[in-house]
Amino acid sequence: MSRWRSTRTGSGTYTAARIISGVGAVFALIEVLYILMILFGANQANGFFRFIQSLAEPLALFFPGLFTLDNYNLGVILNYGLAAVFWLVVTSIIARLVAR
Numbered sequence: 001m002s003r004w005r006s007t008r009t010g011s012g013t014y015t016a017a018r019i020i021s022g023v024g025a026v027f028a029l030i031e032v033l034y035i036l037m038i039l040f041g042a043n044q045a046n047g048f049f050r051f052i053q054s055l056a057e058p059l060a061l062f063f064p065g066l067f068t069l070d071n072y073n074l075g076v077i078l079n080y081g082l083a084a085v086f087w088l089v090v091t092s093i094i095a096r097l098v099a100r
Contacts, residue, residue, distance in 0.1 A: 017099035024091025030055050031084035038076045059083060 034056035042049045057064070060083040069075040 013099050017095040020091050020095040020098060024087045024095075027059050027087040027091075028084040030059060031080050031087070035077055035080050035084075039073055056080065059087070061086070 030052065034052050037049055037052060044050075044053075060080055063079045063083040063086070065079065066082070067075060067078050069078065
């Protein structure tokens, strides 16, 4: 009976770690989608663009404006790209701690 319980608990922590990693991947995907929409010149009055923007800007935390560059597109790639990498790294570290 104790073998079943330990396996069950290990499975639960593995599931929690996968959920945490999945959330980080979704956050990074939102940031990347926002970058691509800016780079390809999406209509900023469009409802879908505004929806993605309303998600991406708070998720970017303190990264927008961290680097001010002359090229606007390069600044968006750098600042929001760093936010995407940040979410992937932080959530993977948390997931590893949870999976222990």
